[in-house]
Amino acid sequence: MTLDVKTNARGRALAEGIVEEIETALDAAPLVLAGHALVDLRLESWVIQRDVNNFGARLRFRAATEPLP
Template sequence: MSTAAVALRSAIYSALSSDGALVALLGGVRVYDAPPSRPAFPYVALGEARITDVSADESPTQEHQLTLHAWSRQGGHREAHQIAGALLQALDDAPLALAGHHLVNLRFSLADVRRETDGRTYHAVVRFRAVTEPAS
């Protein structure tokens, strides 16, 4: 993984962990890079990342597609939708500081909320697109 991807993931984790609205919805700081084996619900986990080189000149520019997962068991889809909305509010066009890199933009691209096969767990998949360049 690129150093820009690591810096972006770290900045997103910090932003989500310190977002008051999200933390209130989760009932505490339940944002994980790697969830514990038996996490308390609801929670958010940083998921898959895809990095693409989109350089147009000598400056290495990368496009990042990052997936966040929100998990809820609070009787229906409402809580999963609320958490997905809080993720959008916390991150869409957020001016995050990245170690050694410049965040050109960070934009919401997709959300999908569905009930899992156990019939009681709701899973929100929220994707963001970011563009990074090396710091000048």
């Protein structure tokens, strides 16, 4: 799963802070999938990206699931 974050900030700090908040929130979240059990959700990689006027981030997650009986 890939998640893109966009900010209006002209520096990296806000994008980096958002990455940390997303990782913390998903790590503690009791996520439910219809018909499946979420075995593992982990942040595989993230990168800060810059365009002409602002910064953002791209987060890449890996999810492992098992079908429920």
